[in-house]
Structure formats: C-alpha cells, structure tokens
Amino acid sequence: MNIILVFPKQETAKNLKNVLRRAGYDVEASVSTVAQALQAASECDSGIIVSNYKLVDGMAIDIYESAGERFQFLMIGPKDYVEARAIPDVFSLSTPLHVSELLSTMEVMSYAYSRWRKKMRAKPKVRSEEEQKTIDQAKALLMERNGLTETEAHRYIQKSSMDSGTSVVETAYMILTLMKE
Secondary structure: OEEEEEOOOHHHHHHHHHHHHHOOOOEEEEEOOHHHHHHHHHOOOOEEEEEEOEEOOEEHHHHHHHHHHHEEEEEEEEHHHHHHOOOOOEEEEEEOOOHHHHHHHHHHHHHHHHHHHHHHHHOOOOOOHHHHHHHHHHHHHHHHHHOOOHHHHHHHHHHHHHHHOOOHHHHHHHHHHHHHO
C-alpha cells in the first residue's frame, strides 16, 4: 500500500513518517505541495494520502478532487476547519494530533483500502474488440476441429490459461497459432 504524506513543513512530515513506519506502514513519498502530491499520486496506482488541510499552492481538497477514487484520503487540520468541511469519503483528524488517533484512523483506512482493492480485482476486465475477436476465433477453431460446443471450447481456453499462467487472450492466440500450422 502506497502512503503519500503532504505537509508544508517537512519536520511535521518527518515526524509522521517515523510514527507510521514504527507502526509498520511504508511511506512512499513525503511532499509539500499540491503539485508534488499529484505527481507522486500519478506514479502510484493507488494508496492513502495524508495531507495537511492547507498547503502553499492550494488546499488538501484540491488533491482529493484530482487524485480520484484510487486513493483513500486523510485531511489533518484545525478542529473548526475539519468539522465545517466534512466531506463524504474523506477521513479527517483535528489538531493537535494524537498518535493513537492517527494510528487507529490509519488502521480503518487500511482496511477500507484493502476492501476496495479486492473489489477492483474482482471486477471483470473489459476486453478490447480485438481481444474478444481473438478469443472467439480460437473457440470457433476448437469447435470446428475438435467437435466442442461453445461452452466446452470456452472452458478449455480458460483451463489452459490457468494451467499455463497466461491470460485468456494469450492462450487463445497460442491456440490459433498452433492449430493453424
């Protein structure tokens, strides 16, 4: 899990980084501006962003709105600011920050993040038209040459894919290559 810290004062970021590392979290990047945070986020596929509410070149909400749903977001700021700007899907902690609150919030966020990742992996991948065409051609060839039904041909490609550790599309391509020779 990638964690990005965004704080204008690097001393604050350093202290938080030490606390998180001692608790077993790996901090991917520690930056001080919105622009740097968005750059760091673009280099990671997903993760958690922990940010001060106010930065030199903008507000934490700017990062949240630009980073998208790929990141869990924790905003840290003064109690009146944090309470007045309660945003759905954004975790927040008020200052002064207590280590126990930070770590329990990170635990909740880590759990939410791992559930989100699991959900994303479970989503069926959308195949391009060309990939689907390759699979359909391989099934047609198996049906023609081996007398299989479409369901049997599909299951054969899936099983071969799992057995060989390749994608269904790669397996279909290999079947086409081998059977056309």
